[in-house]
Amino acid sequence: MKPVKVGLLGLGTVGGGTVNVLKRNASEITRRAGRDIQICSASARDLTQPRICDTHGITLTTDPFAVVEDPNLDIIVELIGGVSPAKELVLKALENGKHVVTANKALIALHGNEIFAQAHKYGRMVAFEAAVAGGIPIIKTLREGLSGNRVEWLAGIINGTSNFILTEMRDKGRAFADVLKEAQALGYAEADPTFDVEGIDAGHKLTILASIAFGIPLQFPKVYTEGISGITPEDVSYAEQLGYRIKLLGIARRADKGIELRVHPTLIPAKRLIANVDGVMNAILVKGDAVGPILSYGAGAGAEPTASSVVADIVDVVRALTSDPENRVPHLAFQPDAISDIPVLPVDDIETSYYLRLSAEDKPGVLADVTRILASHRISIEALIQKEPAEGASSLPVILLTHKVAEREMNAAIREIEALATVTAPVKRIRMETLK
Numbered sequence: 065m066k067p068v069k070v071g072l073l074g075l076g077t078v079g080g081g082t083v084n085v086l087k088r089n090a091s092e093i094t095r096r097a098g099r100d101i102q103i104c105s106a107s108a109r110d111l112t113q114p115r116i117c118d119t120h121g122i123t124l125t126t127d128p129f130a131v132v133e134d135p136n137l138d139i140i141v142e143l144i145g146g147v148s149p150a151k152e153l154v155l156k157a158l159e160n161g162k163h164v165v166t167a168n169k170a171l172i173a174l175h176g177n178e179i180f181a182q183a184h185k186y187g188r189m190v191a192f193e194a195a196v197a198g199g200i201p202i203i204k205t206l207r208e209g210l211s212g213n214r215v216e217w218l219a220g221i222i223n224g225t226s227n228f229i230l231t232e233m234r235d236k237g238r239a240f241a242d243v244l245k246e247a248q249a250l251g252y253a254e255a256d257p258t259f260d261v262e263g264i265d266a267g268h269k270l271t272i273l274a275s276i277a278f279g280i281p282l283q284f285p286k287v288y289t290e291g292i293s294g295i296t297p298e299d300v301s302y303a304e305q306l307g308y309r310i311k312l313l314g315i316a317r318r319a320d321k322g323i324e325l326r327v328h329p330t331l332i333p334a335k336r337l338i339a340n341v342d343g344v345m346n347a348i349l350v351k352g353d354a355v356g357p358i359l360s361y362g363a364g365a366g367a368e369p370t371a372s373s374v375v376a377d378i379v380d381v382v383r384a385l386t387s388d389p390e391n392r393v394p395h396l397a398f399q400p401d402a403i404s405d406i407p408v409l410p411v412d413d414i415e416t417s418y419y420l421r422l423s424a425e426d427k428p429g430v431l432a433d434v435t436r437i438l439a440s441h442r443i444s445i446e447a448l449i450q451k452e453p454a455e456g457a458s459s460l461p462v463i464l465l466t467h468k469v470a471e472r473e474m475n476a477a478i479r480e481i482e483a484l485a486t487v488t489a490p491v492k493r494i495r496m497e498t499l500k
């Protein structure tokens with residue numbers, strides 16, 4: 065049979081990794097796919113840049129639109145990133161009758177509904193396994209492996225850059241900015257690394273996972289996002305002393321009145337498996353009603369781990385080229401007319417436990433004031449540590465762990481605590497999850 069012809073948009077970290085994996089494993093991949101897969105052309109902004117891959121035999125261009133307009137290509141692999149021109153390129157490729165593989169989570173989370181409608185219109189596939197958790201086949205797991213379950217919740221470490229930074233801060237006491245620079249040099253970070261450290265990239269991935277888990281539309285604007293940029297080495301160390309680890313988690317959970325969608329730094333008991341997922345590794349814990357909890361673990365970023373998912377998607381498309389299109393797995397696992405309108409809850413309604421760190425003057429009565437305020441909001445305290453003031457400092461750190469309370473109630477209590485004359489700095493708050 066004739067080879068399947070692929071055009072690649074982007075030859076950076078993931079594009080280069082994809083060329084390398086397809087070349088190195090060509091014969092095994094052909095045995096799995098049933099056809100040879102040939103990268104015929106590729107676009108990059110600057111053709112003179114050094115590359116991690118050998119582009120011998122690939123026609124190179126600086127114009128990505130020339131690739132999607134090439135009538136000889138069957139599959140377009142979009143590895144440029146960002147919304148524009150990626151969106152225009154993907155829509156055009158589908159219109160031109162090509163199947164699309166992409167690693168672009170921002171694009172799918174923000175414009176997936178429109179892109180899937182275009183794919184449906186032209187009877188083509190869009191595959192995006194690499195968009196969530198790099199090399200971990202979590203989309204396939206949710207969409208296919210767990211399709212007999214009612215998913216109750218999922219919680220994941222789904223940003224490799226943030227996890228790498230938190231791990232290096234904890235293990236080696238390194239400074240945030242210094243570790244972020246290293247993550248960028250290793251090709252883990254987004255083109256704009258604030259997407260990594262402010263929880264936006266994890267929010268994009270959570271949007272996709274939640275749609276596939278619960279059968280809801282992609283709705284990134286309703287995800288609560290908070291990143292790790294405010295986490296200090298002190299918080300990491302206090303959490304450790306209390307038996308917890310701080311991880312940036314993306315959490316999607318069915319609650320009584322709707323669905324929680326939130327990304328924030330979270331204290332997790334140190335003995336949980338997921339609390340020990342370190343460096344650039346990612347892990348997603350999914351709780352299905354039938355299977356119980358399952359944990360998928362693997363590299364969340366980097367050239368070849370991400371290429372592993374890109375190539376698997378190419379193989380899926382190639383296999384589907386010979387099967388009845390109506391029997392394909394739907395993009396969001398649920399049939400397009402079966403997407404439900406169950407509401408996403410505002411963050412104020414979400415209940416969690418909290419770690420609070422206060423700076424208080426070393427005077428009698430301060431703790432009594434704080435506990436009175438918490439009690440007046442029906443917030444009960446689970447643990448408390450009070451430290452000696454640092455040498456020369458007049459205020460002392462007080463660390464509290466609370467039982468579960470609604471975010472709205474905690475916000476009100478924090479406002480009152482911060483108004484106390486004896487509390488000398490804004491209260492530091494990190495949410496906690498037991499993940500049971």
Ligand SMILES: NC(=O)C1=CN([C@@H]2O[C@H](COP(=O)(O)OP(=O)(O)OC[C@H]3O[C@@H](n4cnc5c(N)ncnc54)[C@H](O)[C@@H]3O)[C@@H](O)[C@H]2O)C=CC1
Nearest residue numbers: 074075076077078108109143144145167168251365366370
């Ligand atoms: N780096 C990683 O570990 C992972 C990246 N991703 C996603 O994969 C995609 C690619 O990421 P990387 O390979 O890291 O990026 P990169 O910056 O290393 O490579 C991007 C490539 O696209 C080209 N490009 C960029 N803007 C362009 C434009 N406006 N027009 C034409 N070409 C353009 C560049 O020349 C380069 O060849 C992104 O969507 C990213 O979010 C997903 C999972 C992991």
Ligand SMILES: N[C@@H](CC=O)C(=O)O
Nearest residue numbers: 223224225253254365
């Ligand atoms: N910047 C992302 C790359 C993979 O999606 C990350 O750090 O996880």
Ligand code: NA
Nearest residue numbers: 193196200202
């Ligand atoms: Na994946």
